Amino acid sequence: xxxxxxxxxxxxxxxxxxxxxxxxxxxxxxxxxxxxxxxxxxxxxxxxxxxxxxxxxxxxxxxxxxxxxxxxxxxxxxxxxxxxxxxxxxxxxxxxxxxxxxxxxxxxxxxxxxxxxxxxxxxxxxxxxxxxxxxxxxxxxxxxxxxxxxxxxxxxxxxxxxxxxxxxxxxxxxxxxxxxxxxxxxxxxxxxxxxxxxxxxxxxxxxxxxxxxxxxxxxxxxxxxxxxxxxxxxxxxxxxxxxxxxxxxxxxxxxxxxxxxxxxxxxxxxxxxxxxxxxxxxxxxxxxxxxxxxxxxxxxxxxxxxxxxxxxxxxxxxxxxxxxxxxxxxxxxxxxxxxxxxxxxxxxxxxxxxxxxxxxxxxxxxxxxxxxxxxxxxxxxxxxxxxxxxxxxxxxxxxxxxxxxxxxxxxxxxxxxxxxxxxxxxxxxxxxxxxxxxxxxxxxxxxxxxxxxxxxxxxxxxxxxxxxxxxxxxxxxxxxxxxxxxxxxxxx
Amino acid sequence: xxxxxxxxxxxxxxxxxxxxxxxxxxxxxxxxxxxxxxxxxxxxxxxxxxxxxxxxxxxxxxxxxxxxxxxxxxxxxxxxxxxxxxxxxxxxxxxx
Numbered sequence: 025x026x027x028x029x030x031x032x033x034x035x036x037x038x039x040x041x042x043x044x045x046x047x048x049x050x051x052x053x054x055x056x057x058x059x060x061x062x063x064x065x066x067x068x069x070x071x072x073x074x075x076x077x078x079x080x081x082x083x084x085x086x087x088x089x090x091x092x093x094x095x096x097x098x099x100x101x102x103x104x105x106x107x108x109x110x111x112x113x114x115x116x117x118x119x120x121x122x123x124x125x126x127x128x129x130x131x132x133x134x135x136x137x138x139x140x141x142x143x144x145x146x147x148x149x150x151x152x153x154x155x156x157x158x159x160x161x162x163x164x165x166x167x168x169x170x171x172x173x174x175x176x177x178x179x180x181x182x183x184x185x186x187x188x189x190x191x192x193x194x195x196x197x198x199x200x201x202x203x204x205x206x207x208x209x210x211x212x213x214x215x216x217x218x219x220x221x222x223x224x225x226x227x228x229x230x231x232x233x234x235x236x237x238x239x240x241x242x243x244x245x246x247x248x249x250x251x252x253x254x255x256x257x258x259x260x261x262x263x264x265x266x267x268x269x270x271x272x273x274x275x276x277x278x279x280x281x282x283x284x285x286x287x288x289x290x291x292x293x294x295x296x297x298x299x300x301x302x303x304x305x306x307x308x309x310x311x312x313x314x315x316x317x318x319x320x321x322x323x324x325x326x327x328x329x330x331x332x333x334x335x336x337x338x339x340x341x342x343x344x345x346x347x348x349x350x351x352x353x354x355x356x357x358x359x360x361x362x363x364x365x366x367x368x369x370x371x372x373x374x375x376x377x378x379x380x381x382x383x384x385x386x387x388x389x390x391x392x393x394x395x396x397x398x399x400x401x402x403x404x405x406x407x408x409x410x411x412x413x414x415x416x417x418x419x420x421x422x423x424x425x426x427x428x429x430x431x432x433x434x435x436x437x438x439x440x441x442x443x444x445x446x447x448x449x450x451x452x453x454x455x456x457x458x459x460x461x462x463x464x465x466x467x468x469x470x471x472x473x474x475x476x477x478x479x480x481x482x483x484x485x486x487x488x489x490x491x492x493x494x495x496x497x498x499x500x501x502x503x504x505x506x507x508x509x510x511x512x513x514x515x516x
Numbered sequence: 517x518x519x520x521x522x523x524x525x526x527x528x529x530x531x532x533x534x535x536x537x538x539x540x541x542x543x544x545x546x547x548x549x550x551x552x553x554x555x556x557x558x559x560x561x562x563x564x565x566x567x568x569x570x571x572x573x574x575x576x577x578x579x580x581x582x583x584x585x586x587x588x589x590x591x592x593x594x595x596x597x598x599x600x601x602x603x604x605x606x607x608x609x610x611x612x
Contacts (some may be wrong), residue, residue, distance in 0.1 A: 050581050057585035066603045067592040071585035075592065087581030110568060115532055117606040179603035182592065238596040306532055312569035421599060 032200075032241065036276075037241045037248070040204050040234060041196035042261075044211055045189050047165065048091045048220050052188035053124060054164045055082030057175050059216040060188075062227065062269035069475050073184040076121035081315050084109075085123050088188035089132070089321060091220035093329050095190055096133030098336060099157045103326050107132045109162075109313040117180050118167030126191075128310040131161035132321070138194075138214075139338075140207045148226045149352075155207055156195030165189050201265040208232060208261050213337050217362045224258050232256075234265050237282070247272070247482030248282040252289055252296060252420045268296045340365055348372065348379035354387050365400045370408035377419065388464065389425075393432045414442050421502055427451040454501040457509070460493070463465045463501065464509045467492045478514050486510060519547050 032038060049127050054061055056071035071244045079155045110128035136157030141150060165187040192211065200506040214232055215221040222229050233322045239251035252268055267289060270283050285440055287296040335343075337359040339357050344350040344358065370378045390411065394404060411432070418428040422444055434445045446452055454460055467489060468475055478485040486507075493506045524543050528535040535543065589602045600606040 052581050052583045052585075057579075057583055059583045059586060065589065066601070067589045068586070068602075070587055070592045072587065073585075075587075084576060084578035085581050086578040089578060113530075117604070117609060148598055169606075170603070176608050177600075177605050178608050179600060181603050307526075309530065312567075314570070317570055317572075317574040319576050372564065471567065 027093075032238075032273070032307050036238050036239055036273055037243075038199055038201075038265075039100065039196045039237045039239060039246055040198040040201075040202060040265060041193075042194045042198065042207060043232045043233040044192045044194075044208065046095075046192065047207045047213070047225070048092065048190060048330045048376050049159055049186040049219070050085055050087045050188055052085055054188035055160065056080075056186055056434065059185065059259045062442075064183055066179075066183060070185065072220070074120070074182055074491050080173045082125060084316065084319055085188060088162060089319070090325075091188075091218075091327055092160065092190045093321065093326060093451050094218045094220055095192070095215060096160050096334060097137065097326075097330050097333060098218055099133070099136035099138055099160065099192070100155055101136030101160055103321060104130060105321055105323060105326075106130070106318045107321060108318055109316045110310045111313050112163075112310055114308060116169075117178065118169045118180065118182070118185070120167070121184065124164055124166060125311075125313055126163035127161035129312075131159045133160035134158065136160065138207065138210055140198075140210050142200075142203045142205060142206055150352070153197065153199075153203055153307050155197045155348050156321060158193045158195050160190055160192045163189050163191060187318060196237075201262040203271070204234065204265050205258050205262040208258055212258075217336050217365075218336055219334060219362065232261055234261070234268075236265055236272070238269055238276065247276075248284050250284065250296075251286045253299065255289060260289055260291065263291075263294070266298065269294060292411050315421050334362070337365070340369075344368075344383075345377070350379055351381045354380070354383040355390075357387050358383060361401075362452035366409055367401050367411075371412050371415075375415070376410040381419065382412070382415065385500065386412075390432065393436065397433060398434050399436055405439065406432070406435050408451070410435065410442065417442060417446065421453055421455055421504075422446070423451045423453050424503065427453070450498070450500065452500060453495050455505065457505055460497070460501050460505050461509055463493050463496045464506065464513060467496060467511060468510075475514065486514070489514075519544055519551060 050060060053071070053074065055072040056075055058071035059069040061069065069208050071080075073082060076097075089206075095101055095351060100256060108127065108130040111127050112126045112128070113123045115122060122215050132509070134441060138155045138157060140155055165184050167180055167182040167185040170181070172178065189318065194207065198207055208230075212223040212225070215230070216223040227312050232255040233257060234250045234252040235253060236461060237247040239245065239247040250268060250272070252264050255264050268287065275282055286299045289300055339360050340513040341355045344355040350358070357364075359365050364495065368382065370386045371382045371386070375382050394401060397404070414431050414435075417423045417431070418425055427449075429448070430449065430451065431442050431445045434449070435442065438445075440448070473490070474485050474488065478489075488508055489510050493510065494501055494503060497506075521540055521544050524547060525535070526538050528540070543564045591605055593602060596604045
């Protein structure tokens with residue numbers, strides 16, 4: 025639901041376009057061989073080029089280009105065979121060169137499209153909006169400034185200087201804050217599934233600026249737009265844009281006009297405010313980067329990248345549901361993270377039964393075990409084949425469902441294999457009907473009062489009997505056999 | 517071709533150059549003559565000519581993604597006029 029519908033009413037329509045910066049997960053920087061590892065000691069990952077020292081020259085990291093092309097292809101962009109870099113000039117202490125190498129004319133990718141679910145159904149079964157992608161280009165990040173509280177100084181760390189980014193510029197095709205947020209989430213899923221970025225908004229790997237304007241419904245012409253800078257969470261994408269739309273409508277209602285300017289969302293106040301002069305963007309005076317010749321991306325390379333594009337979540341959900349008959353919600357959960365989807369698919373490949381059984385096990389048991397033991401799917405160290413082995417033990421009734429969960433926990437914490445755990449922990453289920461029957465007979469003989477109670481019409485006693493037999497078996501009897509034997513004998 | 521004094525002031529501000537009033541007026545004349553000289557190029561019809569961004573035709577295909585460079589923290593901040601905790605210390609650039 026869009027909580028703005030009250031304000032927008034039938035009278036106004038908002039027009040929103042997003043510029044998203046996404047940090048690419050390469051080992052080295054865009055133009056130098058320094059490391060990009062997150063969280064290192066300040067100024068410990070800096071090459072002379074990143075400091076803007078004289079005599080240094082940039083050399084393009086091919087992996088960064090490959091990642092950008094991957095994103096461009098996934099967003100159905102045209103990819104240029106020859107792309108150019110440009111200098112964007114501004115002064116700031118965390119930009120030692122005095123310019124950022126970016127792209128201006130001839131960006132790497134253009135004219136793409138992203139289909140975004142807009143009716144609150146993230147699985148995309150409902151209405152969608154097609155959002156045009158104007159361009160996608162490569163650029164380098166700046167360093168990091170820390171402004172010391174109460175002191176007239178800032179500290180500058182250059183580790184982030186030169187880390188590769190892609191900037192993805194949408195057409196002004198979004199109409200509500202909820203759509204903008206859905207677009208961001210869809211982009212996040214794409215970059216994560218393409219394995220080109222961790223997509224973490226909280227770590228700054230994904231950042232967003234929003235261009236926002238409003239116009240009377242039915243108008244073709246755009247209203248005056250403002251730019252909302254530095255949005256760093258999905259929630260603020262929604263809330264910041266909503267606050268700005270509200271502000272603009274209030275101005276128009278009061279007969280005033282919107283001024284074209286750059287603004288910030290003040291999270292505490294829940295309002296946007298103009299950026300102070302010192303933070304404001306300047307005249308960037310773009311010009312072609314003289315240190316970098318035209319960069320060639322030949323057709324064969326593009327086709328190779330296209331052929332190796334990982335399947336995106338929407339495509340995988342469709343496959344799970346249509347080809348494998350997995351339930352809608354389970355398909356949604358399983359495509360939440362690439363590691364999970366990969367694990368599921370590899371497990372299904374090891375499994376001879378129906379995919380839904382594996383889906384149930386992953387969604388209902390495996391995720392809980394991972395959560396309880398505090399591991400990610402990759403850290404757990406349990407291979408899909410081993411996981412399926414446990415599912416088979418339960419399905420073949422060698423162990424109980426609960427024991428299956430115990431085995432998975434033990435596999436993670438002790439690294440032992442399933443068979444060893446089953447034997448060491450005595451988890452093997454008693455399935456010999458004869459052996460179970462003698463336990464059942466013993467329990468019935470020892471408890472004539474309860475037998476009479478059951479036969480007198482109190483069916484609840486059955487549960488108590490099952491408990492007694494299970495206890496007598498040391499927890500190893502197959503509860504299904506226990507139940508049916510008990511019923512058979514009590515009802516006869 | 518004629519350049520206004522406000523443009524000279526703007527360019528100076530963008531380049532963080534301090535230009536005295538008197539000097540600015542002189543610069544208007546000097547820049548005017550430079551622009552006039554370069555303006556001769558406008559006489560050519562360049563509609564069908566691709567902009568030349570690089571004087572030499574060179575192809576660039578880049579490098580592999582390998583970490584093979586990096587200075588020590590001391591090398592990075594050692595020459596800075598002011599430093600703190602392995603970082604550059606600079607005058608604050610935002611208001612509080």
